[in-house]
Amino acid sequence: MAASLRLLALTSVFAYSDAFSGQPRTTGGQHPAVACKAAPGSPEWPSADTWAQFNQSTGGKLLRAVPPGAVCHPKQPTYDAEQCTAIAQEWLTYDFSQNDPISSMWNQYNNDTCLPDANSPCSPDGYPAYVVNATTAQDIKLSIDFARTYNIRIVVKSTGHDYQGRSQAPGALSIWTHHMQALETHTSFQPQGCDFILNSTAATVGPGSQLSSIYEELGKIGQIIVGGNAKSVSVGGYLTGGGHSILAPRYGLGADQILEMEVVTSAGDIVVANECQNQDLFWAMRGGGGSTFGVMTSVTLITYPSPKVVAATVSILSPEVDAPYFAEMAGYLLSQYPYLDSKGISGYSIVSSNFSYPGVPTTGAGMGGFFLLLDTQDVNDMLDVWKPIIEHVNKTWPGITPVVIPQTYAQLQDWFNTHYDQGSAGTDLWLGSHLLDAEALTKNATAVGEAFKAFNGEVFLVAGQGTKNAKPRGGSDSVNPSWRKTIIHAVTGVEFQPLNQTAKEEALAEINAKVEPLRKLAPEMGSYLNENNPGEPNWQQSFWGDNYDRLLQIKRAVDPDDVFWCHPCVGNDRWEEVGYQLCRVD
Known part of the structure; x- marks a missing residue:
């Protein structure tokens, strides 16, 4: 992506807050029988002043979510033919989506609402409304507190390498963890609240840390983690989903390597989860799926000598x-x-x-x-x-x-550098x-x-x-x-x-x-x-087997008001998507 595009992606909300001011979002119609999450254009949606106050509380980290493809559409305020050429060339790469605050890697999860093609429609309707460029656990806490207070849908995105579309939602507040990429190594590790020390090498990383970066840094000291084969995958979604690996036949899945997590809960509490405290949350977050039980802000993983x-x-x-x-x-x-x-x-x-x-x-x-x-x-x-x-x-x-x-x-990193996922x-x-x-x-x-x-x-x-x-x-x-x-x-x-509902249904x-x-x-x-895909039959059993009942109990305990919702995700049966709103099922 050109440097000017990268700067645009990280500009404060006030630099282009009126980019779509002449195009109020559609909400897909009100659902008269049930309560819905607030959406742009609904009476419950926070005022511009309220959003500005929230932006101030984050230190200016709130971004207005302008679809990146809008630069290709002459009727849009952000139209720029030169930038469109650059975006159209990079749209098919993993790098573009991982570096953009709201872009996802698979267009259908934004409902094809603004492709980099001047002959297609363009609106913000299929995208989140705002993004918090989170760099600390406190940023995530503030975002969850704001969304809970104003009944706004939350999604969590790192790179957007998400085949289920859980990191995208129309009209949502998106928590973008891509820049939370710290890495600290340990020669031994004592989980907080535990009275023992684990005699294992380990690494504590941020949720936005991409596997390729972790491999590279750990390779300098002859270590590696159990991880996948795509450079654009970050640890947050990878680990919470289970995480298969070329090393799993030796050491187990990625989720099996977790020693401790820091998590922000739906109540806005920043907690540590390990085998000595918040054990149910610790169990659920290791394989129960992302965007469901809380937002990971750091995770400590076992490391191993990188094998020849x-x-x-x-x-x-x-x-x-x-x-x-x-x-x-x-x-x-x-x-x-x-x-x-x-x-x-x-x-x-x-x-x-x-x-x-x-x-x-x-x-x-x-x-x-x-x-x-x-x-x-x-x-x-x-x-x-x-x-x-x-x-x-x-x-x-x-x-x-x-x-x-x-x-x-x-060492394994040498193989990875030439055989990583190049899709x-x-x-x-x-x-x-x-x-x-x-x-x-x-x-x-x-x-x-x-x-x-x-x-x-x-x-x-x-x-x-x-x-x-x-x-x-x-x-x-x-x-x-x-x-x-x-x-x-x-x-x-x-x-x-794209833009063909019949083709979409037939492909599914x-x-x-x-x-x-x-x-x-x-x-x-x-x-x-x-x-x-989100149409997997009997997905509760297919994805979690006999663990689903316990996961559901934990979901109801740690997120009783469904601050977090996605599909197909544990405990999502109390809500449904109605047009571009998320509405309660009664």
Whole structure:
């Protein structure tokens, strides 16, 4: 983004508070039968003077949420053709959304209300009304207190890497934690209120800290955290959703690594949650989902020595797209993932009848991806693991030429720097996912292959033995218990045309149809909260399993008035979105 755009994003509310003064927001109509959250244009909405007083209380950190795409629309006050050119080029990048106060990475969550296209409509209706550029816990407390007092909807955004849209809401007050990126390392750690010291290296980071920055800083001292593979992901949403990782088969999920949190509650209290105090909140915030129980202001995580690794680029592909034997071959390969896990292999792959993957220079039908083996620099250790699989493929499908290309890295950060998620954003996209255990993958290889013939998606080996054997502080956390049996996390996506309600609905139906065969393979396993869509059937059970009832009890105790609301999130059944307002269900 050009420097001028970055300055615009961080300008005080008073610099452009009248940007849309000639365009009052629509609220989607009043809901006569129920009470609603205040929205721009409603009688309950705070006056300009009230907002100005709030801005003063934050030290000038309140921003008016002008849609970034407005610079492309000649009728908008912020129109700027030069800036539009820059934005249109960067709209599809993760970096643009992570650095903008209100932009989300997937357009449908702003209802396509202001795309960087002069031929499309533009209004602020699908965006938050105001943003607090929070840099301290006190900023977050003031924001929650203000929203609670004036009955305003709250959302929390760091980078906007949010496939569920929980960090966006029309007419809301958005708490932007992107600049809360402190990092402190520990050679041992004593949780507050506890009478013992944990003999573990650890790091305390801010909720806006991005995984790439943490990896880089910890790499300087030979350490690493359990984290994901996307540079734009920050710890707040990642950890509260559970957090799978290339290191999870060794150490467990990201949420399993949490030693302590500082949290601002719905009452505006700044509290510490760990195994010795606020234990229910501590349990719920580790996997129960973001924007639900409170706002994380810092978190302390276990760190580990960054391992040396042997990586392998693997392709086992027929050159024939939609090869007639794809299902048979895919079923066999997927049945080998429990074996790979038992040998310490983790990785990211695609299983598809029409395969393409960045960095894998082959297309066709089959499987390809990147795999890791920790604590070795001997490429033969990796080749030996794959040897029986390759021999079976060569014997069974002689027309295929499997390729395993190993490479060594001195520490995991070196691998990450070239293999991080290089996808794009700025589109309209639904994801669907499902977790599969060893039984589902091995009991009927033919059925597995047929299921993935329809699914055509990514297969992440990011759970396994480490997640099964993880020992979170306090005895447990709230991540879906199915993760403790998971071998693979399978995820797929469907893009659709913006500003087309029919296409949006058809894409949601298509993504669920693609996932349904996997649900039938493993009906009790569920799916991953952070990589899914708001239309997941029976989402309470799918995302949290038997933990949902306890999560709901904690939600009612720590947020009895539903100051925090999102979908699909624990305890959200007392409210519904009516047009652009959030209204109570009676």
